[in-house]
Amino acid sequence: xxxxxxxxxxxxxxxxxxxxxxxxxxxxxxxxxxxxxxxxxxxxxxxxxxxxxxxxxxxxxxxxxxxxxxxxxxxxxxxxxxxxxxxxxxxxxxxxxxxxxxxxxxxxxxxxxxxxxxxxxxxxxxxxxxxxxxxxxxxxxxxxxxxxxxxxxxxxxxxxxxxxxxxxxxxxxxxxxxxxxxxxxxxxxxxxxxxxxxxxxxxxxxxxxxxxxxxxxxxxxxxxxxxxxxxxxxxxxxxxxxxxxxxxxxxxxxxxxxxxxxxxxxxxxxxxxxxxxxxxxxxxxxxxxxxxxxxxxxxxxxxxxxxxxxxxxxxxxxxxxxxxxxxxxxxxxxxxxxxxxxxxxxx
Amino acid sequence: xxxxxxxxxxxxxxxxxxxxxxxxxxxxxxxxxxxxxxxxxxxxxxxxxxxxxxxxxxxxxxxxxxxxxxxxxxxxxxxxxxxxxxxxxxxxxxxxxxxxxxxxxxxxxxxxxxxxxxxxxxxxxxxxxxxxxxxxxxxxxxxxxxxxxxxxxxxxxxxxxxxxxxxxxxxxxxxxxxxxxxxxxxxxxxxxxxxxxxxxxxxxxxxxxxxxxxxxxxxxxxxxxxxxxxxxxxxxxxxxxxxxxxxxxxxxxxxxxxxxxxxxxxxxxxxxxxxxxxxxxxxxxxxxxxxxxxxxxxxxxxxxxxxxxxxxxxxxxxxxxxxxxxxxxxxxxxxxxxxxxxxxxxx
Numbered sequence: 283x284x285x286x287x288x289x290x291x292x293x294x295x296x297x298x299x300x301x302x303x304x305x306x307x308x309x310x311x312x313x314x315x316x317x318x319x320x321x322x323x324x325x326x327x328x329x330x331x332x333x334x335x336x337x338x339x340x341x342x343x344x345x346x347x348x349x350x351x352x353x354x355x356x357x358x359x360x361x362x363x364x365x366x367x368x369x370x371x372x373x374x375x376x377x378x379x380x381x382x383x384x385x386x387x388x389x390x391x392x393x394x395x396x397x398x399x400x401x402x403x404x405x406x407x408x409x410x411x412x413x414x415x416x417x418x419x420x421x422x423x424x425x426x427x428x429x430x431x432x433x434x435x436x437x438x439x440x441x442x443x444x445x446x447x448x449x450x451x452x453x454x455x456x457x458x459x460x461x462x463x464x465x466x467x468x469x470x471x472x473x474x475x476x477x478x479x480x481x482x483x484x485x486x487x488x489x490x491x492x493x494x495x496x497x498x499x500x501x502x503x504x505x506x507x508x509x510x511x512x513x514x515x516x517x518x519x520x521x522x523x524x525x526x527x528x529x530x531x532x533x534x535x536x537x538x539x540x541x542x543x544x545x546x547x548x549x550x551x552x553x554x555x556x557x558x559x560x561x562x563x564x565x566x567x568x569x570x571x572x573x574x575x576x577x578x579x580x581x582x583x584x585x586x587x588x589x590x591x592x593x594x595x596x597x598x599x600x601x602x603x604x605x606x607x608x609x610x611x612x613x614x615x616x617x618x619x620x621x622x623x624x625x626x627x628x629x
Numbered sequence: 630x631x632x633x634x635x636x637x638x639x640x641x642x643x644x645x646x647x648x649x650x651x652x653x654x655x656x657x658x659x660x661x662x663x664x665x666x667x668x669x670x671x672x673x674x675x676x677x678x679x680x681x682x683x684x685x686x687x688x689x690x691x692x693x694x695x696x697x698x699x700x701x702x703x704x705x706x707x708x709x710x711x712x713x714x715x716x717x718x719x720x721x722x723x724x725x726x727x728x729x730x731x732x733x734x735x736x737x738x739x740x741x742x743x744x745x746x747x748x749x750x751x752x753x754x755x756x757x758x759x760x761x762x763x764x765x766x767x768x769x770x771x772x773x774x775x776x777x778x779x780x781x782x783x784x785x786x787x788x789x790x791x792x793x794x795x796x797x798x799x800x801x802x803x804x805x806x807x808x809x810x811x812x813x814x815x816x817x818x819x820x821x822x823x824x825x826x827x828x829x830x831x832x833x834x835x836x837x838x839x840x841x842x843x844x845x846x847x848x849x850x851x852x853x854x855x856x857x858x859x860x861x862x863x864x865x866x867x868x869x870x871x872x873x874x875x876x877x878x879x880x881x882x883x884x885x886x887x888x889x890x891x892x893x894x895x896x897x898x899x900x901x902x903x904x905x906x907x908x909x910x911x912x913x914x915x916x917x918x919x920x921x922x923x924x925x926x927x928x929x930x931x932x933x934x935x936x937x938x939x940x941x942x943x944x945x946x947x948x949x950x951x952x953x954x955x956x957x958x959x960x961x962x963x964x965x966x967x968x969x970x971x972x973x974x975x976x
Contacts, residue, residue, distance in 0.1 A: 337706070344708070352965075354682055355684075355965040360690055360968075564970055575970030575971075600970060615701050615960045616701055617701060617957050621707075
């Protein structure tokens with residue numbers, strides 16, 4: 283946690299320009315936290331990838347996990363809100379699946395304590411994948427003969443085709459979706475020229491004005507250590523009320539975590555999202571109402587820090603945020619198991 | 630054309646059981662016909678794959694070519710009809726993209742003489758990908774900075790981002806989507822044990838009762854030689870009127886090629902589809918009304934050949950058709966070029 287430490291010192295001293303050494307933070311770890319009850323195996327990851335890309339996990343056979351969390355496109359769908367079965371849309375924007383293994387809780391409102399718990403949600407959400415219930419999902423998977431050996435290889439014991447195992451496999455695949463090698467990571471691993479001067483200035487501004495207070499840690503989403511998993515890292519948004527952005531971007535229409543807990547203190551409270559690959563995940567915020575990263579930076583500065591940023595600060599911050607775009611490992615496409623001679627979806 | 634030749638002789642002699650040598654046909658060629666004005670290049674194929682998987686070619690940013698022609702799932706969507714933008718559906722079932730390079734015309738009604746011409750259709754179809762027109766598509770591609778170098782690498786000359794070039798690239802990628810190594814192909818290349826006894830019986834029945842009259846050639850879709858490209862191979866369906874299947878499966882609701890030509894003789898005339906990988910492409914026929922391969926075989930025998938098949942014949946034919954399932958080459962996923970910090974789709 284050198285990063286936070288340095289920053290607090292910086293804040294106290296009010297230093298305007300930081301030296302290279304003082305912006306030292308943590309690069310993304312090579313491995314994410316792995317739950318003790320769901321170890322990574324090749325067979326499980328392969329099954330998980332297959333399920334992740336299989337549109338038959340939706341009632342219409344048209345929506346897979348990848349439809350909204352598109353691993354080929356920054357890990358989400360670049361839409362204000364996602365489009366589920368029958369063209370239905372909800373009020374929230376799909377978060378990226380890349381590096382989600384480093385988030386301590388899942389969903390915008392943090393209602394899932396793990397990737398395993400998250401994986402079960404969208405499948406039976408009527409406006410997302412629209413399956414009636416997980417029993418129906420399992421019945422469908424059981425009818426696809428090619429899934430049996432994949433589940434057998436990934437999980438021991440009789441009747442391995444279960445909702446828990448499907449969720450475990452999907453989570454195991456998602457834990458492989460990590461982007462290393464961003465300019466920021468290379469910088470933090472000692473390659474001092476990996477960031478441009480403007481990006482370093484942006485990083486300094488990011489620290490100085492206080493963005494780091496929430497977006498810290500190697501995933502820029504708060505604590506991501508093993509012992510924090512499931513606990514979450516939340517912030518109120520907007521923190522400072524009364525900005526014109528509230529009505530312009532309908533920031534108060536959704537009560538966030540309050541919808542889960544019913545606690546007054548959770549009104550408009552949200553999980554702090556990662557900033558990794560943020561340049562690839564427009565439009566922004568829980569409702570996807572803000573179309574550009576520039577504007578997102580202005581909105582954050584105003585609503586969270588009470589600042590009206592200069593244009594140059596916005597440009598520098600955006601340049602820095604672009605330095606958080608990592609390298610996306612090449613992946614092979616799964617071959618979805620068939621149901622020879624039969625169709626599966628009726629809707 | 631050994632295959633057809635053998636069959637005519639067989640038909641004349643009325644031989645009940647064919648020897649191994651008499652069922653010799655053509656395996657799938659290793660390379661499909663390549664148009665002189667669109668040679669295959671690595672750069673073009675890579676661009677084509679990227680476009681094929683890019684949902685930003687649809688108005689909503691949710692439907693890519695792959696959504697309905699899913700290369701991970703037999704090359705189509707296993708739905709009676711496909712689901713385009715906003716959950717819209719049409720009346721026809723998506724044909725498989727695998728081995729489409731061997732078809733002499735494209736679409737169920739054969740209205741496109743080439744894969745290049747086909748590729749332009751769905752993008753601007755209001756119930757498929759829903760783009761206003763190709764100018765709008767090109768404007769969107771021009772705004773995605775990462776596409777410029779991909780088009781530059783694939784096509785020489787200034788302003789390479791055009792509808793024609795996009796279509797050429799998609800067609801070039803599709804010409805790589807070929808499944809070799811089916812049991813039938815291995816059998817035809819000399820591996821006599823590649824087919825089970827039941828599959829050989831099915832092949833013999835296939836020839837004897839006349840399925841081959843339309844479904845002949847290495848792609849089981851009629852002539853596929855270079856000099857036939859764009860000409861098409863059509864058949865009336867149902868050929869023999871009055872079967873109960875007509876109303877049961879609404880076979881006469883769609884007038885087929887007549888909708889393109891307006892010619893009386895083209896009423897209920899359709900392009901003969903490939904039978905390769907047919908076991909993976911349920912439900913069946915132009916309207917996807919028939920849910921199983923068994924039933925599809927019965928319907929074909931009745932409506933095209935005037936036969937009520939015995940159960941054993943149906944089982945043998947289905948076994949043979951399963952022997953037309955090929956090997957799907959492993960593919961890497963493309964990384965879709967980004968528009969850093971900006972969202973592209975408004976709908």
